[in-house]
Amino acid sequence: MTSERLLRIAVPNKGALAEPAAAMLRAAGYRQRTDSKDLTLIDNDHSVEFYYLRPRDIAVYIGRGHLDLGITGRDMLLDSEADATEIMQLGFGGSRFRFAARGGSGMSVADLNGKRIATSYPGLLQTYLNEQGVSAELVKLDGAVESAIRLGVADVVADVVDTGTTLRRAGLELFGDAICSSEAVLIQRNGGSDLPPQAEALRTRLTSVLVAQNYLMMDYNVEQVNLDTTTALAPGVEGPTVSNLAKTGWCAVRVLVPRTGAHLLMDQLYAAGARGILLTELAACRL
Ligand SMILES: Nc1ncnc2c1ncn2[C@@H]1O[C@H](COP(=O)(O)OP(=O)(O)OP(=O)(O)O)[C@@H](O)[C@H]1O
Numbered sequence: 001m002t003s004e005r006l007l008r009i010a011v012p013n014k015g016a017l018a019e020p021a022a023a024m025l026r027a028a029g030y031r032q033r034t035d036s037k038d039l040t041l042i043d044n045d046h047s048v049e050f051y052y053l054r055p056r057d058i059a060v061y062i063g064r065g066h067l068d069l070g071i072t073g074r075d076m077l078l079d080s081e082a083d084a085t086e087i088m089q090l091g092f093g094g095s096r097f098r099f100a101a102r103g104g105s106g107m108s109v110a111d112l113n114g115k116r117i118a119t120s121y122p123g124l125l126q127t128y129l130n131e132q133g134v135s136a137e138l139v140k141l142d143g144a145v146e147s148a149i150r151l152g153v154a155d156v157v158a159d160v161v162d163t164g165t166t167l168r169r170a171g172l173e174l175f176g177d178a179i180c181s182s183e184a185v186l187i188q189r190n191g192g193s194d195l196p197p198q199a200e201a202l203r204t205r206l207t208s209v210l211v212a213q214n215y216l217m218m219d220y221n222v223e224q225v226n227l228d229t230t231t232a233l234a235p236g237v238e239g240p241t242v243s244n245l246a247k248t249g250w251c252a253v254r255v256l257v258p259r260t261g262a263h264l265l266m267d268q269l270y271a272a273g274a275r276g277i278l279l280t281e282l283a284a285c286r287l
Pocket residue numbers: 014015016017055056072073074075076093094095096143160161162163182183
């Protein structure tokens with residue numbers, strides 16, 4: 001690809017988003033670093049340069065216009081209050097930002113007035129408290145926020161919850177609605193319109209990875225007399241590819257099927273006469 005300049009993309013260098021972000025970019029056909037100490041990597045074939053940065057800092061670089069696109073968490077983008085916006089949901093790194101207090105304390109958001117709330121996301125939390133008309137003292141911590149109550153530095157925590165294991169281990173219980181539902185997102189500067197053409201190519205390729213996650217490739221053999229029944233069960237997108245088998249009266253069918261319900265479909269196809277049914281993962285898929 002020829003272009004006047006490299007597209008500059010920020011990718012999380014560590015934490016929960018780093019590995020899945022690199023894996024998604026690899027699945028989309030981009031080169032990624034093999035040494036986790038590398039700070040940057042140029043993919044010359046696609047005229048893209050990747051910068052490996054702390055996920056918390058990525059919105060800052062994008063908002064100030066020093067990098068073109070970035071992958072970070074929605075919660076981190078909102079917390080940063082950077083001049084940046086999400087342009088695509090990436091389907092990994094899902095979490096919720098929640099309040100928690102000592103088990104059995106029966107807290108509610110209305111009880112937060114005057115309380116000390118420990119968090120690593122003061123921007124996100126303060127915005128929410130303002131909306132709720134609550135006045136509380138924020139205790140800003142870098143991580144392991146769940147220990148703040150036991151150690152007496154806070155009455156309540158507001159933190160990222162995925163499985164809830166960390167909270168349970170700390171003897172805490174959730175209260176109130178989720179302050180934010182987060183996942184990894186692709187971000188750009190607000191109103192940013194001077195992106196090189198590789199930006200659109202990246203979005204198309206990432207979309208093809210997401211689409212591929214929703215489908216599987218199915219192959220099966222079936223007798224000609226049963227073909228109408230099996231193709232009605234699995235009609236595919238444009239229609240199945242049907243080829244002749246060497247065995248007279250039989251054909252081979254290849255068809256894209258939704259991942260959800262694929263095993264139920266296998267049962268139905270088998271009952272309808274399909275044999276040798278194969279399900280295969282897709283790396284990428286542009287429909
Ligand atoms: N199980 C999880 N634990 C932590 N963050 C998660 C999890 N699942 C998804 N995330 C998301 O990952 C993003 C980055 O959080 P992460 O904890 O990796 O950053 P960090 O705390 O700055 O880094 P580190 O934990 O390495 O110091 C956030 O958007 C968060 O919502």
